[in-house]
Amino acid sequence: MSGRSSDSTARPSGIGRVATPQPKAADAEIREVATSLAESVRSFRRSLHIRTVDTGSCAVCESEIRLLAAPHYDLHRLGFFFTPAPRHADLLLVTGPVARGMEVALRKTYDAMPDPKAVVAVGACPLGGVFAPDDWVHGNLDAVIPVDVFVPGCPPSPLALLHGLLLAVGRLGAKVTEDPFTATATPRPAADAPPPTKAVEVSQPAVAAEAASRSETT
Amino acid sequence: MSRVDVVRAAPGDFETVLLRLLGASDARVADLFASTASTAPAAPAAPAAPTAPGGPDGAQPDRAITLRAIVASDAEGGYVVVESDFEDGVYPPLSDLSPATFVEECEIFEEFSARPMGGKPLNRVLVPPHAETDFPRLGTGPPVVEPGVRAPHVVAGQAFEFPVGPVRGVGQESLYMGLVTTGEEVLDLYLHQWHKHRGIERRVHGWPAERALFLVERAEGLSAVATAWAFCRAVERAAAVAVPAPVERTRAVALELERLYNHAAAVAALCQSTGLSVGQAQAEIALERLLRVNLAAAGHRYLFGTLAIGGVTRALDVSAVRALLPEAVAELRRVVRALRTTNSFLDRLEAAGTVPQETARGLGLVGPIARASGVEIDCRRDHPYGPYAEHPPEVRTRHSGDVLARMEVMAEEVEDSRRLIWDLTAAGLDSGCVPVPYGEPATGLGWCESPRGESLAWVSVDEEGRIERLRLRPASVRNWRAFDDAARARNVFTDVPIIEASFWLTVAGFAR
Numbered sequence: 001m002s003g004r005s006s007d008s009t010a011r012p013s014g015i016g017r018v019a020t021p022q023p024k025a026a027d028a029e030i031r032e033v034a035t036s037l038a039e040s041v042r043s044f045r046r047s048l049h050i051r052t053v054d055t056g057s058c059a060v061c062e063s064e065i066r067l068l069a070a071p072h073y074d075l076h077r078l079g080f081f082f083t084p085a086p087r088h089a090d091l092l093l094v095t096g097p098v099a100r101g102m103e104v105a106l107r108k109t110y111d112a113m114p115d116p117k118a119v120v121a122v123g124a125c126p127l128g129g130v131f132a133p134d135d136w137v138h139g140n141l142d143a144v145i146p147v148d149v150f151v152p153g154c155p156p157s158p159l160a161l162l163h164g165l166l167l168a169v170g171r172l173g174a175k176v177t178e179d180p181f182t183a184t185a186t187p188r189p190a191a192d193a194p195p196p197t198k199a200v201e202v203s204q205p206a207v208a209a210e211a212a213s214r215s216e217t218t
Numbered sequence: 219m220s221r222v223d224v225v226r227a228a229p230g231d232f233e234t235v236l237l238r239l240l241g242a243s244d245a246r247v248a249d250l251f252a253s254t255a256s257t258a259p260a261a262p263a264a265p266a267a268p269t270a271p272g273g274p275d276g277a278q279p280d281r282a283i284t285l286r287a288i289v290a291s292d293a294e295g296g297y298v299v300v301e302s303d304f305e306d307g308v309y310p311p312l313s314d315l316s317p318a319t320f321v322e323e324c325e326i327f328e329e330f331s332a333r334p335m336g337g338k339p340l341n342r343v344l345v346p347p348h349a350e351t352d353f354p355r356l357g358t359g360p361p362v363v364e365p366g367v368r369a370p371h372v373v374a375g376q377a378f379e380f381p382v383g384p385v386r387g388v389g390q391e392s393l394y395m396g397l398v399t400t401g402e403e404v405l406d407l408y409l410h411q412w413h414k415h416r417g418i419e420r421r422v423h424g425w426p427a428e429r430a431l432f433l434v435e436r437a438e439g440l441s442a443v444a445t446a447w448a449f450c451r452a453v454e455r456a457a458a459v460a461v462p463a464p465v466e467r468t469r470a471v472a473l474e475l476e477r478l479y480n481h482a483a484a485v486a487a488l489c490q491s492t493g494l495s496v497g498q499a500q501a502e503i504a505l506e507r508l509l510r511v512n513l514a515a516a517g518h519r520y521l522f523g524t525l526a527i528g529g530v531t532r533a534l535d536v537s538a539v540r541a542l543l544p545e546a547v548a549e550l551r552r553v554v555r556a557l558r559t560t561n562s563f564l565d566r567l568e569a570a571g572t573v574p575q576e577t578a579r580g581l582g583l584v585g586p587i588a589r590a591s592g593v594e595i596d597c598r599r600d601h602p603y604g605p606y607a608e609h610p611p612e613v614r615t616r617h618s619g620d621v622l623a624r625m626e627v628m629a630e631e632v633e634d635s636r637r638l639i640w641d642l643t644a645a646g647l648d649s650g651c652v653p654v655p656y657g658e659p660a661t662g663l664g665w666c667e668s669p670r671g672e673s674l675a676w677v678s679v680d681e682e683g684r685i686e687r688l689r690l691r692p693a694s695v696r697n698w699r700a701f702d703d704a705a706r707a708r709n710v711f712t713d714v715p716i717i718e719a720s721f722w723l724t725v726a727g728f729a730r
């Protein structure tokens with residue numbers, strides 16, 4: 001039994017069922033990401049506020065987002081806070097395939113957020129990987145609002161979400177330096193922030209490494 | 219193995235047959251749904267093609283439906299599927315017999331424009347208000363867009379309606395709650411869940427069953443194993459294949475792992491809703507550990523993709539389960555024990571959100587909520603499937619029906635699930651899939667006790683295993699309908715989140 005035990009790739013042939021392997025939430029790795037996160041948040045006076053919107057998720061992405069604040073990940077310690085008010089939010093985490101019934105609520109939330117703001121698409125749903133666009137859902141988030149960071153995974157593990165937040169903070173920093181937010185001031189030169197690019201996608205080297213380590217250990 | 223009988227009744231006899239079945243002790247209508255009548259032309263196949271509107275000159279759209287009621291006899295074990303064709307789309311008002319079926323009657327109207335005799339007002343359930351008449355539906359939708367009718371409630375005098383949602387707290391699902399209040403006490407409450415409707419039942423029309431499984435799991439991700447197992451069993455019954463016992467045991471271990479993490483999450487949510495951050499943090503540690511057990515055992519924190527039609531896609535890492543699980547369960551046990559001696563916590567739970575036994579029976583509730591109200595049902599025991607005939611669960615009940623009772627039921631089920639996992643792994647697990655030969659068009663019913671209660675799936679597949687009609691009825695579809703009753707019963711505003719946490723339902727499962 002144990003010979004086959006963790007053979008996660010064995011599945012009936014020819015069927016497109018994707019079970020996303022997830023990074024082993026190695027505590028060392030979490031610490032590493034957390035340290036870089038804490039560093040980037042420092043330039044925001046250690047205070048970034050996150051608002052979430054569920055646009056038709058299966059409730060699992062929500063569960064992973066809630067766990068970000070749990071002791072194993074403890075987002076608050078890094079200077080992130082969840083806020084119930086979109087007007088206080090810097091980052092918007094969106095889950096689900098943008099069900100058309102949620103479109104108005106999503107747009108209102110997005111519009112209510114002050115600039116600069118960054119949008120993180122959480123999971124395969126808002127990336128367009130679960131539902132095809134049709135009369136019920138838009139199928140992907142950037143059909144409705146501009147997206148800064150895509151975090152793949154079904155669901156993305158909290159570690160992948162931390163990676164995603166790290167990228168989003170970089171984007172936010174770039175937006176701040178890019179736009180003086182006053183009518184008269186001249187744009188400041190970008191200090192050490194990376195130039196704003198097109199939407200970035202969290203690469204998942206951790207996933208590959210994890211898959212490799214799993215097959216080695218068995 | 220529990221039996222499934224199919225009774226075909228003449229339209230005139232439908233009600234009589236149901237009455238006779240319901241006369242037996244402990245029989246209940248577990249589900250009610252419609253499909254386009256078998257005699258009618260095939261339902262539209264291409265998902266993108268808009269359904270033809272009902273004709274330019276108001277020609278009557280075809281409203282013929284086949285109506286099916288699933289009656290569960292919990293005392294004797296076994297389900298009966300009663301089916302009848304109604305040519306004109308008018309059927310006897312079953313919610314008069316069994317109030318539990320009211321939500322289903324509303325759904326049938328939205329999807330097929332068939333309605334119960336007597337013209338009682340129906341609520342809006344899943345089709346969003348912006349949907350026009352050409353919005354794709356399972357059958358022929360209503361010829362005119364009717365304004366949504368809400369649950370009957372009075373907003374007058376000192377009372378006002380306090381809208382909550384659909385975007386709610388962080389990490390909470392979208393849900394609209396209309397709270398009717400005079401300031402503190404909840405006088406009435408109604409829910410709108412259509413925001414999240416993703417049309418999964420219609421979407422999978424014409425798909426091979428194997429492909430549909432992908433979305434079935436994602437209908438309610440927190441019960442992915444249970445929903446998938448119910449669906450797999452439905453397809454396996456339609457194709458008349460039997461899954462070997464050791465493979466069924468693998469499925470059962472996955473199901474019990476799912477129950478464990480869900481109950482831990484419910485305890486964490488209860489602590490959060492009462493503002494008990496220390497308890498919440500401890501419960502979340504237990505939850506994260508349980509999720510890591512899942513990851514080690516099946517390669518996915520929420521056990522997605524573990525089940526396949528005809529078996530399982532992978533073997534579970536039994537040694538990892540046995541090594542990691544005891545500690546995670548012990549953590550949860552410590553939290554619950556501490557909570558049980560925290561008076562300030564218990565004060566919030568006792569007598570909050572009470573669901574009396576008659577309400578639980580009348581509304582057809584299932585799972586821990588029903589058991590906490592003294593309704594002793596558990597389809598693992600009443601309708602044994604898979605390995606549960608040899609490994610029966612212990613059914614735990616309480617009688618007070620309040621939030622505390624629900625937490626205690628869940629806490630005891632945690633211990634029972636752990637025991638079951640040990641028994642099942644000791645009996646030996648195996649992986650693999652048996653081939654599923656589809657021969658002729660067939661139908662099948664599957665069921666499974668999810669962490670939230672009985673989850674049903676009914677399919678009809680054609681000769682190549684493509685889905686003609688899928689009906690998913692996760693436990694959330696049943697149990698949300700008790701939420702307003704529980705919230706109304708002499709509670710104040712701040713009790714609502716506590717009650718919601720103790721129900722531990724998902725909107726996704728309702729709005730599938």
Ligand code: SF4
Pocket residue numbers: 056057058059060061095096122123124125126130153154155156436439
């Ligand atoms: S991405 Fe996957 S886990 Fe997240 S909501 Fe969508 S289906 Fe669920």
